[in-house]
Amino acid sequence: LDSQLWHACAGGMVQMPAVNSKVYYFPQGHAEHAQGIVDFGSSSGVLALILCRVTAVKFMADPETDEVFAKIRMTPVRSDEPDYGDDDGMGLGSNGADVQEKPASFAKTLTQSDANNGGGFSVPRYCAETIFPRLDYSADPPVQTVLAKDVHGEVWKFRHIYRGTPRRHLLTTGWSTFVNQKKLVAGDSIVFLRTENGDLCVGIRRAKRGVGVGHESPGWNPPTGNC
Amino acid sequence: LDSQLWHACAGGMVQMPAVNSKVYYFPQGHAEHAQGIVDFGSSSGVLALILCRVTAVKFMADPETDEVFAKIRMTPVRSDEPDYGDDDGMGLGSNGADVQEKPASFAKTLTQSDANNGGGFSVPRYCAETIFPRLDYSADPPVQTVLAKDVHGEVWKFRHIYRGTPRRHLLTTGWSTFVNQKKLVAGDSIVFLRTENGDLCVGIRRAKRGVGVGHESPGWNPPTGNC
DNA sequence: TTGTCGGCCGATCGCCGACAA
DNA sequence: TTGTCGGCGATCGGCCGACAA
Numbered sequence: 031l032d033s034q035l036w037h038a039c040a041g042g043m044v045q046m047p048a049v050n051s052k053v054y055y056f057p058q059g060h061a062e063h064a065q066g067i068v069d070f071g072s073s074s075g076v077l078a079l080i081l082c083r084v085t086a087v088k089f090m091a092d093p094e095t096d097e098v099f100a101k102i103r104m105t106p107v108r109s110d111e112p113d114y115g116d117d118d119g120m121g122l123g124s125n126g127a128d129v130q131e132k133p134a135s136f137a138k139t140l141t142q143s144d145a146n147n148g149g150g151f152s153v154p155r156y157c158a159e160t161i162f163p164r165l166d167y168s169a170d171p172p173v174q175t176v177l178a179k180d181v182h183g184e185v186w187k188f189r190h191i192y193r194g195t196p197r198r199h200l201l202t203t204g205w206s207t208f209v210n211q212k213k214l215v216a217g218d219s220i221v222f223l224r225t226e227n228g229d230l231c232v233g234i235r236r237a238k239r240g241v242g243v244g245h246e247s248p249g250w251n252p253p254t255g256n257c
Numbered sequence: 258l259d260s261q262l263w264h265a266c267a268g269g270m271v272q273m274p275a276v277n278s279k280v281y282y283f284p285q286g287h288a289e290h291a292q293g294i295v296d297f298g299s300s301s302g303v304l305a306l307i308l309c310r311v312t313a314v315k316f317m318a319d320p321e322t323d324e325v326f327a328k329i330r331m332t333p334v335r336s337d338e339p340d341y342g343d344d345d346g347m348g349l350g351s352n353g354a355d356v357q358e359k360p361a362s363f364a365k366t367l368t369q370s371d372a373n374n375g376g377g378f379s380v381p382r383y384c385a386e387t388i389f390p391r392l393d394y395s396a397d398p399p400v401q402t403v404l405a406k407d408v409h410g411e412v413w414k415f416r417h418i419y420r421g422t423p424r425r426h427l428l429t430t431g432w433s434t435f436v437n438q439k440k441l442v443a444g445d446s447i448v449f450l451r452t453e454n455g456d457l458c459v460g461i462r463r464a465k466r467g468v469g470v471g472h473e474s475p476g477w478n479p480p481t482g483n484c
Numbered sequence: 485t486t487g488t489c490g491g492c493c494g495a496t497c498g499c500c501g502a503c504a505a
Numbered sequence: 506t507t508g509t510c511g512g513c514g515a516t517c518g519g520c521c522g523a524c525a526a
Contacts, residue, residue, distance in 0.1 A: 143487055148519045152486055194522055198486060202520060370508055375498045379507055421501055425507060429499060487526080497516075505508080 031098075031181055032231070036089040038135040038223045039098045039181065039233035046100060047084045054079040055104055081107045091181035096212065096234040098181065135223035136161050137235065145209060145216040153190070153199035161222045162199075162230070165192055176201070178222065178232035186232060258325070258408055259458070263316040265362040265450045266325045266408065266460035273327060274311045281306045282331055308334045318408035323439065323461040325408065362450035363388050364462065372436060372443040380417070380426035388449045389426075389457070392419055403428070405449065405459035413459060435459075 037044065047053045056079050082104035091098045136157040138144075144151050158165070165172045172192040179185050189203035214220070217237035224230055264271065274280045283306050309331035318325045363384040365371075371378050380389070392399045399419040406412050416430035441447070444464035451457055 141487060143489090146488095148517080149488095150520075155485065191520095193520095194486095195524095196485075200520090206519070368508060370510090373509095375496075376509095377499075382506065418499090420499095421507095422503095423506075427499090433498075485526100487524105489523085489525105491521080491523100493518105493520090495516105495518080497514105499514090500512080501510105502512100503508105503510085505506100 031089045031091050032225070033089050034133050034225060035181060035223055035231045035233055036091070036098050036100075038133075038137075038221050038231075039091075039096075039235060041137075041235070046087055046089075047102070049084050049087055051084050052107060053082055053084055053104065055082045055106075083107050093182065095236060096181050097236055098233070133223055133225055134160055135221060137219050137221045139219045139237075140214060140216050142216045145214055145218070147206060147209075149206070151188075151201035151205045151220075153201060155199060157222055158190070158192075158199035161224050162190060163228075165190065167192070176230065178230045180232050180234075258316045258318050259452070260316050261360050261452060262408060262450055262458045262460055263318070263325050263327075265360075265364075265448050265458075266318075266323075266462060268364070268462070273314055273316075274329070276311055276314055278311050279334060280309055280311055280331065282309045282333075310334050320409065322463060323408050324463055325460070360450055360452055361387055362448060364446050364448045366446045366464075367441060367443050369443045372441055372445070374433060374436070376433070378415075378428035378432045378447075380428060382426060384449055385417070385419075385426035388451050389417060390455075392417065394419070403457065405457045407459050407461075 037046075058078065084102060085105055086101075086103035088101040088103075089098070090101060136154070138154060138157065141152070143149050153162070162176060163174065165174055174190050176188045176190045177185055178188065186208050187204045188201045188208070189205075190199065190201055192199050194200070208214075212234060214234070215237070219235040219237070221233035221235065222230065223233065264273075285305065311329060312332055313328075313330035315328040316325070317328060363381070365381060365384065368379070370376050385392070389403055390401065392401055401417050403415045403417045404412055405415065413435050414431045415428045415435070416432075417426065417428055419426050421427075435441075439461060441461070442464070446462040446464070448460035448462065449457065450460065
């Protein structure tokens with residue numbers, strides 16, 4: 031899985047430690063994330079945090095839901111181990127900027143109309159103009175076929191049209207197939223990303239399904255958006 | 258799973274040993290059935306057949322495909338064990354007839370028209386008259402709703418109508434849903450069974466999917482039909 | 485700029501009798 | 506008796522601009 035698409039799906043709040051960097055491992059946080067509340071009382075003999083060195087990071091995606099996650103391999107740093115002087119574990123360069131250029135990407139939360147069966151997808155103008163291939167506006171109406179690769183490398187085909195009064199960008203043919211196959215519902219988000227060589231990719235962020243999900247104000251998220 | 262419905266799905270050629278009866282267990286046949294060819298050469302030290310006593314029989318059905326199978330528990334009969342004088346292991350009474358009355362059932366192999374999407378199911382007259390609830394022929398046309406329980410206890414609803422020239426029995430509304438949910442194709446068989454208390458049940462026999470399946474002559478199977 | 489709606493057209497579903505095997 | 510076919514009406518999918526937030 032391409033790490034750029036992975037990061038676009040994960041969102042801008044997610045930063046991954048670089049290989050060879052040093053991080054603190056929290057056993058309690060890991061256990062709670064994996065299987066719920068665990069008693070790590072002071073008498074349990076488990077340290078609260080352990081200084082480790084990252085030995086491997088693997089970017090992955092669930093084959094069913096397309097949701098992204100990562101496997102991080104760590105080894106404890108022994109107190110007598112010499113310090114290699116590596117970075118702070120946030121995967122950032124010394125100037126605080128990502129060492130890797132961030133490609134253009136855009137995330138939108140699906141509206142009721144987007145997810146409705148039989149409807150299309152309303153493409154925000156910013157997304158259409160900066161992420162999608164350039165449309166030939168001299169045609170009437172301007173139409174093109176857009177190909178996008180998902181996290182599994184599968185290619186999806188969409189009809190991209192610029193029409194209506196006032197004019198707006200829409201994905202029509204191919205969109206409902208995508209919604210049904212991916213089992214998307216209103217509230218889920220879709221991520222479009224343009225790689226350096228001009229290829230288009232598409233990712234998914236499922237809405238939190240748990241009870242008591244707060245009613246977020248709708249609207250689109252700034253490029254490479256929410257957490 | 259009701260043993261009568263199980264037997265109707267398995268077909269008349271299948272006879273199960275009764276609990277407490279004695280049978281021969283063939284390790285080689287069991288192994289080949291489970292995982293393919295296994296070498297049971299004379300030097301392997303495994304006996305070709307072992308006299309056993311059946312201690313339990315469990316009638317089951319695959320939750321996905323509805324295909325029926327059974328779990329048979331056996332314990333080897335030791336040579337010094339006294340003979341209880343039980344039967345021959347075919348589950349038959351001393352007169353060779355089934356100890357349990359066989360309920361009315363009917364099996365039909367689905368034709369192309371039966372399996373076609375958008376079509377109905379052509380009910381053989383014998384099945385409609387002996388298995389289905391009695392139809393009120395004074396109505397025009399005679400119609401009723403038929404409820405049938407599958408191997409999981411799930412109830413399916415069909416519209417049963419007697420119409421056309423010449424007159425014939427058909428299942429219309431509800432049939433295509435059943436075909437799609439059960440993923441039935443032409444060549445698969447459907448089994449209808451009426452229990453003693455008048456309830457209707459429905460089972461499935463999948464066609465052999467393997468390559469080189471011979472072209473069987475079509476047509477319906479006699480009551481509680483094929484193997 | 486874009487979310488939602490009603491209109492509308494074509495495709496499909498599914499019920500029907502005709503006909504013949 | 507029943508398998509297959511063409512007809513046809515109802516429903517649904519899906520593309521469209523209108524309109525307003």
